[in-house]
Amino acid sequence: MKSKTANNSANIKNVAQLAGVSISTVSRVINNPDSVSEELRSRVKNAIEKLGYHPNQIARSLRTGSTKLIGFIIPDITNPAFLMMVKGAEDFLKRKGYTFIVCGTDHSTHEETKLLRALLSQNVEGMIVTCSGGQNSDFSHIIHSSNVKMVFMDRRYENLNMPYVGVDNADGVERITDYLIELGHRSLVYLSGERNTSSAKERLRGFMSSVQKHGIEDFQVMYGKFTFESGYELTKKLKKVPSAVIGGNDLVALGAIEALLQMGYSVPEDVSVVGFDDMFYSKYSKPSLTTVRQPIYEMGYTTGKILWQLLCGNRIKRHNLILKTEIVLRETVKRRV
Amino acid sequence: MKSKTANNSANIKNVAQLAGVSISTVSRVINNPDSVSEELRSRVKNAIEKLGYHPNQIARSLRTGSTKLIGFIIPDITNPAFLMMVKGAEDFLKRKGYTFIVCGTDHSTHEETKLLRALLSQNVEGMIVTCSGGQNSDFSHIIHSSNVKMVFMDRRYENLNMPYVGVDNADGVERITDYLIELGHRSLVYLSGERNTSSAKERLRGFMSSVQKHGIEDFQVMYGKFTFESGYELTKKLKKVPSAVIGGNDLVALGAIEALLQMGYSVPEDVSVVGFDDMFYSKYSKPSLTTVRQPIYEMGYTTGKILWQLLCGNRIKRHNLILKTEIVLRETVKRRV
DNA sequence: TTGTATGCGTTATCAT
């Protein structure tokens, strides 16, 4: 019976013995095969195959000081939008040999802090985080006492001077609001998501900018969450139904539509509704949703690239990378007559 | 300037020096504080605080052989259904101090094999996998040469005798097909997802069982993927439109509805449609989807429990845990007149 | 080209 280690998988010593070589030779076969003679190389490879040996990443990390681990912190791991970003970043970074630990905070900054510490303990070399709130005072302290490379994605803590990749939220909402106003809508309601997040703030700013630019006076802002239910409830609370509703994201907009229908209004005949995201289902909902598309996957991919720069020790040129959005015209908007 | 290690964070030696004790004492303060005198304990704690020291998890893992790492392998990390399961399992296991690495295969068994190896290299102690295909010949070999604890979730490789947590797919589809038939539908189409996956097979079995039980002769089975687009395309290919369509999951059903509408049929007046999953949006789609609800989160949570048993070294009593589904009646089904 | 020996940061065993 071959000797096995505690975790029952073969180690480099087992391979060396079976192949009748030293452990350094085995190590070389794995890390620098060309430096080993044909003869020994094949003997070692056979032994590796036979034992099902694969290097212990833990030991390797301890020795080299490199874990090739990247940590993700996002508010909610069941939200496909966040995961599409994660996928984008992974698709870029996995070709560089990284492994990923992705964690969800359930929108809690307290949990966020805990995860931050946990990931640091795992010696991640880089981190990508989409913030869970408007601020997190522990964040800066923790990060600066380590040397992880880190970049914010989609949402950032504004007081922290870290690289950030996002979309031009303000611009997107401003343009779609402009569009509604140009179509004759003069009574507007904006349904915001979590008000302290950077993206919610920016989107609201876009709305306000458009409204002021056009001298619209009949408008209202309501605060809730970035969920279907929130859009639904906020809309139900409306004392006066406006001419158009701008949802903080697609879910909110869809919730608003549902509420509007139940309240006896039809969309877009009575009221126009728009969202933000262009999530998967928005084009199939009835009526299909007019919205602002953000390049989610690309945002993640770009974030991965930036982090990669950082990991390579490069100084990055632009600290903030803001991607453009695109208005998608569909069925939930109609000219106001 | 205090001496720092390569990764720039303090180590146990730094703490020991600053506190004027041996490293063993520092280790004890961390792992078994009561065994250290009041005096030294506080000195060490001060030093830890001052240096911002936290134990190197990598070194600790190498020494103890315990990583407290759990690996997940799922077909697609952007699919909220899979992630809801993951969340269920995490919610249970994180209280036991585990950290999670979740990987997506993009439905490729080849990628699945690679990830399996990668996770093993990371010395995960447990794995939860939702299979990406119908079989993976490398799987058994790789797993058995390690001693990771592992359990299949939602989909399994049938030739592998591993613990499995899933839902009664066959029963769910059989019951909803029974329901359609009882409502007078005599011409049925079943739109299957990836035909080699265990869940697709089981669901199809349920359909066939119902059809045969009732002596229905006018039925058809079409194979595609578990996607909206697949449901759409399969439906468009239909030579003869049936009385009712059973989608392999909700997405497929929704795609079928979209196609049906475009083909000039109305749902449920002309044709009834049902799905499987009861995903988030199904209740809000127009018309709202009649479907089979599976307890996704609970499935994950249960899987976490089972894995925990395994990790504790317990022999588990039941190897397969099959959860019940529930029929959700909504608007896409109508009695056939 | 190959082997020997050292150390990465910890925990655990053994003295004291």
Next chain:
DNA sequence: ATGATAACGCATACAA
């Protein structure tokens, strides 16, 4: 109660 030291599995500097 405390300290010296070995060992975890690996990569690598150095020796041969």
